[in-house]
Amino acid sequence: MKQFTSVHDVQDVAALVNEALELKQSPYAHKSLGQNKTLGLIFMNPSLRTRLSTQKAGMNLGMNVMVMNLDKEGWALETRDGVIMDGTTVEHIREAAAVMGQYCDIIGIRSFPKLQDRNEDYSEDLLNKFIELTGVPIVSLESATRHPLQSLADLVTIKEQAAAGKRPKVVLSWAPHIKPIPHCVANSFAEWMQQADVELVITNPEGYDLAEEFTKGAQVLHNQDEALQDADFVYVKNWSSYEQYGQVLTDGEGWMITNEKLALTNNAKVMHCLPVRRGLELSHEVLDGPNSLVIEQANNRLYAAQAVLKRMLESL
Amino acid sequence: MKQFTSVHDVQDVAALVNEALELKQSPYAHKSLGQNKTLGLIFMNPSLRTRLSTQKAGMNLGMNVMVMNLDKEGWALETRDGVIMDGTTVEHIREAAAVMGQYCDIIGIRSFPKLQDRNEDYSEDLLNKFIELTGVPIVSLESATRHPLQSLADLVTIKEQAAAGKRPKVVLSWAPHIKPIPHCVANSFAEWMQQADVELVITNPEGYDLAEEFTKGAQVLHNQDEALQDADFVYVKNWSSYEQYGQVLTDGEGWMITNEKLALTNNAKVMHCLPVRRGLELSHEVLDGPNSLVIEQANNRLYAAQAVLKRMLESL
Amino acid sequence: MKQFTSVHDVQDVAALVNEALELKQSPYAHKSLGQNKTLGLIFMNPSLRTRLSTQKAGMNLGMNVMVMNLDKEGWALETRDGVIMDGTTVEHIREAAAVMGQYCDIIGIRSFPKLQDRNEDYSEDLLNKFIELTGVPIVSLESATRHPLQSLADLVTIKEQAAAGKRPKVVLSWAPHIKPIPHCVANSFAEWMQQADVELVITNPEGYDLAEEFTKGAQVLHNQDEALQDADFVYVKNWSSYEQYGQVLTDGEGWMITNEKLALTNNAKVMHCLPVRRGLELSHEVLDGPNSLVIEQANNRLYAAQAVLKRMLESL
Known part of the structure; x- marks a missing residue:
């Protein structure tokens, strides 16, 4: 290599x-x-x-x-x-x-x-x-x-944690943030998932679609609840707008993953690349709960x- | 451990x-x-x-x-x-x-x-x-x-330098400083000395008594000259007030250890954890003289x- | 040693x-x-x-x-x-x-x-x-x-690159800069070259002569073109004035080494200790051209x- x-x-x-x-x-x-x-x-x-x-x-x-x-x-x-x-x-x-x-x-x-x-x-x-x-x-x-080393670790983690015999549904879910954040982790995750044996769904508010170069082939939904249905993994990440480049367009109210949101999923495992802003990007309850994989991702x-x-x- | x-x-x-x-x-x-x-x-x-x-x-x-x-x-x-x-x-x-x-x-x-x-x-x-x-x-x-690694090194140094067959008198002596300094080194030294085979005396101006949790069992004197009598080791250190937490209460005139002060002791070895402010906490003459152990402490x-x-x- | x-x-x-x-x-x-x-x-x-x-x-x-x-x-x-x-x-x-x-x-x-x-x-x-x-x-x-490690690496590089059987002519040539720069590299280079089997010529504008302690024995010319004649190596470096200590006396127009300047030399190899300000100390064309030894110097x-x-x- x-x-x-x-x-x-x-x-x-x-x-x-x-x-x-x-x-x-x-x-x-x-x-x-x-x-x-x-x-x-x-x-x-x-x-x-x-x-x-x-x-x-x-x-x-x-x-x-x-x-x-x-x-x-x-x-x-x-x-x-x-x-x-x-x-x-x-x-x-x-x-x-x-x-x-x-x-x-x-x-x-x-x-x-x-x-x-x-x-x-x-x-x-x-x-x-x-x-x-x-x-x-x-x-x-x-x-x-x-951020390819992150994405490889993410895929390793999914491989370890996925139920045997089922192609997992993986949802990349945009999260709120107060500052403009790069697209790297989201781009890279999308790109890697397309090369893996998973079903990738991306969900983000309107105006936050990632560059097609990375998401082509994946389903992109602006309705988070719909996207979360039956998800096996939810990958949480903020990114700034690609279209209105580098802008923060919304405070993202209602987009933070909580236990209530998790109830929509197939008891999904929750992932984040870290560092994560608690209570803003991802709720304390999820991060401290049994569905979080964030430390295992870091280990990988x-x-x-x-x-x-x-x-x-x-x-x- | x-x-x-x-x-x-x-x-x-x-x-x-x-x-x-x-x-x-x-x-x-x-x-x-x-x-x-x-x-x-x-x-x-x-x-x-x-x-x-x-x-x-x-x-x-x-x-x-x-x-x-x-x-x-x-x-x-x-x-x-x-x-x-x-x-x-x-x-x-x-x-x-x-x-x-x-x-x-x-x-x-x-x-x-x-x-x-x-x-x-x-x-x-x-x-x-x-x-x-x-x-x-x-x-x-x-x-x-x-600061337990410091205290362990201090005790190692005292063990190496103490005269055989005598329980050494160790004086922890407060020193002047211009800024509020943490209690860590002093607390820790007091705590460790209590576990060692030494006689510990602590001397500091009024208002600078350390927390009892660390000094219980040791003699605390506000008269430095009295404390220094027959000392075998003088451990010099500034700390800010514990009672009026984090305050500097006095410029500490007369508290710096000099050769004149050393004359009150049993030709005491002088210790300091470093960094030390020369001419303020400890005199140049003592630091550059034969009684200083500060470099050996650092080595340990x-x-x-x-x-x-x-x-x-x-x-x- | x-x-x-x-x-x-x-x-x-x-x-x-x-x-x-x-x-x-x-x-x-x-x-x-x-x-x-x-x-x-x-x-x-x-x-x-x-x-x-x-x-x-x-x-x-x-x-x-x-x-x-x-x-x-x-x-x-x-x-x-x-x-x-x-x-x-x-x-x-x-x-x-x-x-x-x-x-x-x-x-x-x-x-x-x-x-x-x-x-x-x-x-x-x-x-x-x-x-x-x-x-x-x-x-x-x-x-x-x-900067003696630099000078030793410079001499190693000259030894590697010099034509066999000829005592090389080495020109230390002052270069323009916008800020006051130390004399270390130039002093040191001059000092080392005097101990090597080379002919050293130093060229700089008036007011920029280095301390005699370092240059004694070398020819110092204020006419760069004259100095560059038949040079086998040109060592480019800025330094501030030694006489008017630490001052920048001139913008040094015309002192940057270019391909045109190189034409005056014996197809000289060009050296610089790095970091180098491109287009100011040394031209892009020379740095990117076949005569530059700057990366090999760094390797050495x-x-x-x-x-x-x-x-x-x-x-x-």
């Missing part, structure tokens, strides 16, 4: 899920694979789960791991080509990325969208420059439009990352 | 001190013990000694260590239960702690008190939530009311942390 | 360059050398290349590496002796350095000059205090007046650091 930035980088999704589940059984079985290999984890934004799970995944495989909060520890980065750098940016991504490629065998990179210019965000400029300029395999630790982040890094190490 | 947050978590204090001293002789004798075990060190506040000594202690035992400055690298944390998170906090400690427990076999956590509400600080809410929610052994790296932080981690690894 | 702060700490420069080149061939040949040894990397300022390359160099030698951004993670540091610390600084370097020396077998330290008081900067007070107080070997990760930072650390480990 030469890069991992979306589900399209994976030849056989089910095999990768199985590999993650095998690693969960034997996390230290491949410690010689990463000997004398260096994993660089580059963060432009905060991270808790992604940072810790990917760092540990590398160490479980025997790698040396270097974590760099580039926004705080490094130099202010210029990403535009051809400009005269006589302002506040100190280093160009052309040099920064190429240099990091000298020191690392695999690089993970996190960079959030600015949510101001849709074309700019959806061009995935920074991620693509890292792929182009570092010369080493790149793992997305969440980019402007996708480790094995998702480890499966991806293992594949990359094998193809170095 | 399932947690290490105060002296009350230690069954046999003298045995733990001895274990630290043995580890000082052979720091790498137990490198297989920590194989494939992960130590997470979580900081909500700055740290130099605690961070470096505990990180190294973990590595000496063969552990993988992940350091996380949660205040800077992670998400703004909500600690109150039941609130609607529609403000500035992004992640609730219920999720954050549970998630970190998934990735770590042992977690160390540092969180200072706010010094505004005594009941809030002394409830040790954050530390207790980590114990409750992570599901793994917790080491306090300094909490709102105690490593073996104190290693002894605690070793015990925890053994009981995993 | 007991310290590495300038070329004067190196007995045989050519041998150290050769050692770096050997390590480039076999970076993992000495992994047992650093077993149970701890490298502390202390940063007072941002770092990308130095941080990652030195961290990796330590790991390649089997060391445990602890990285500490002391300006962000630790306590505000006092460096003046004898002051009463009743202001904003919380810890004195006397304690901080001594403590770090307890936990580390080798310490690397980066601290930039303030560019306000020439005598203060050129006294290298902080670096010297670390050497005096830690009691362990100190590697400069860039100090107020020198790893082996320079590894050679130095190896020597230090051998003399522990």
